[in-house]
Amino acid sequence: MLLSASGAGEETVLAIAIDDAITPSSDDLLQQAIEEADDRGCQALLVILDTPGGGLQETMEILRLIEETELPVIAYVYPQGSTAWSAGTMILISSDLAAMAPHTIIGSAQPVRLSPTGGTEPINDTKTTNAIVALIEEKARRHGRNATAAREFVLSNLNLNAEEALSYGVIEQVSTDPEALLAAIDGLTVKNRTLETAGAKIVYFEPPVRLWLLQLLSDPMISGLLMLIGLYALIFGISNPGIGAEVFGLICLALGLIGTGFDVNIGAIFLILLGMGLIVAELHSHSFGLLGLAGLICIVAGSILLAPVGYPQWYYPGSYQRSMAVMFVVPSLIMGIFFALAIYKVAQARLRRPFNAGPAGEEAEALDRLDLKGHVLYNGEYWVAEAVEVVEAGEKVVVVEKDGSLLRVRRR
Numbered sequence: 001m002l003l004s005a006s007g008a009g010e011e012t013v014l015a016i017a018i019d020d021a022i023t024p025s026s027d028d029l030l031q032q033a034i035e036e037a038d039d040r041g042c043q044a045l046l047v048i049l050d051t052p053g054g055g056l057q058e059t060m061e062i063l064r065l066i067e068e069t070e071l072p073v074i075a076y077v078y079p080q081g082s083t084a085w086s087a088g089t090m091i092l093i094s095s096d097l098a099a100m101a102p103h104t105i106i107g108s109a110q111p112v113r114l115s116p117t118g119g120t121e122p123i124n125d126t127k128t129t130n131a132i133v134a135l136i137e138e139k140a141r142r143h144g145r146n147a148t149a150a151r152e153f154v155l156s157n158l159n160l161n162a163e164e165a166l167s168y169g170v171i172e173q174v175s176t177d178p179e180a181l182l183a184a185i186d187g188l189t190v191k192n193r194t195l196e197t198a199g200a201k202i203v204y205f206e207p208p209v210r211l212w213l214l215q216l217l218s219d220p221m222i223s224g225l226l227m228l229i230g231l232y233a234l235i236f237g238i239s240n241p242g243i244g245a246e247v248f249g250l251i252c253l254a255l256g257l258i259g260t261g262f263d264v265n266i267g268a269i270f271l272i273l274l275g276m277g278l279i280v281a282e283l284h285s286h287s288f289g290l291l292g293l294a295g296l297i298c299i300v301a302g303s304i305l306l307a308p309v310g311y312p313q314w315y316y317p318g319s320y321q322r323s324m325a326v327m328f329v330v331p332s333l334i335m336g337i338f339f340a341l342a343i344y345k346v347a348q349a350r351l352r353r354p355f356n357a358g359p360a361g362e363e364a365e366a367l368d369r370l371d372l373k374g375h376v377l378y379n380g381e382y383w384v385a386e387a388v389e390v391v392e393a394g395e396k397v398v399v400v401e402k403d404g405s406l407l408r409v410r411r412r
Helices: 002-008 024-040 056-068 087-094 126-142 147-155 162-167 178-184 209-217 220-239 245-259 264-283 290-306 318-351
Strands: 012-018 044-049 073-077 083-085 097-100 105-107 112-114 120-122 159-161 201-204 363-366 373-378 381-387 396-403 406-411
Touching: 012 024, 024 044, 024 056, 024 209, 044 087, 044 178, 056 087, 056 126, 073 083, 073 087, 073 178, 083 087, 087 097, 087 105, 087 126, 087 147, 097 162, 126 147, 159 162, 178 201, 209 220, 209 245, 220 245, 245 264, 245 290, 264 290, 363 381, 373 406
Parallel strands: 012 044, 012 201, 044 073, 073 097, 083 105, 381 406
Antiparallel strands: 105 159, 112 120, 363 373, 363 396, 373 381, 396 406
């Protein structure tokens, strides 16, 4: 089976799209794509770039992954009209083969930082700038590309279109689409491997649920909002105990920390434990399901994030990982439905008017003449009674209903 799988993958290229800001989840996506391509026995990994850039630490990790894998990595700015600025340019120059589609742009790699107003401002610190220049120049020289242009990408925010990048020796190919690119590079030797990519089947990488959720949380705007909302909710909850805002704040802070690069496994375990604690607290509180719902959300999110992505010896394909995520999530949902039903029944019982069967149908004795109203003896107690007909003293009556301290009766 292994031999047949390897043979089937000889003319296959795995493609992964980095079409947004480069975040910590981008590293996980690329690493998982490399593992899948190795497992399939693919000819190469095609990284399709359309990005405004991203974090320097995340970009450095991507460069390390490209450097260490024995699989040829082809970076391709696509489709037409796309850009690979800043970190995207560094990834392109560091790839084993660099290509662009017509009418695409690369460049503007000067490092920037976020300003207090939410915008960006350039970093003019020579220590940082010189380090990035040395890195991108060395990557360009290693792959036989124009080191001077690479330097100017950082120092003067040089921008090049596809034709200019090809003429300056920054890239090797200009191709209109992935199929044309694979046909053009067929027969080239990359990392001691001769590519057989003409007519190769392109398989697009599908991230598992865990990585999809990480990608969502890693968006700088989303993770920043989660941290901000969580902080204010925690402060509000501590100053106004009993509302549950502090629980909501803890959840937001945990998700925000995971999005900013905090260890995913620790964050996932924390969410699961927090969810279990909230569900236990729901059983001893009167929150009408708010704590239970929050606990259920924590358990589901933590279970998805904790679902294994892969191990060094074994590769779990995306479909299997999705199945494992379902195995985690479905029991949580079933438990959630159970708690929702239980909470609904409890709420019904709490909101229902008090029921008292009362003395209806039981006998009493008229103490005086009941001409509509009078008194009766019931269970050794004197009660005011109202009869639907005249009842003489000493006659037995039957209680029809009780209205507060009044008994409505009729002759037996």
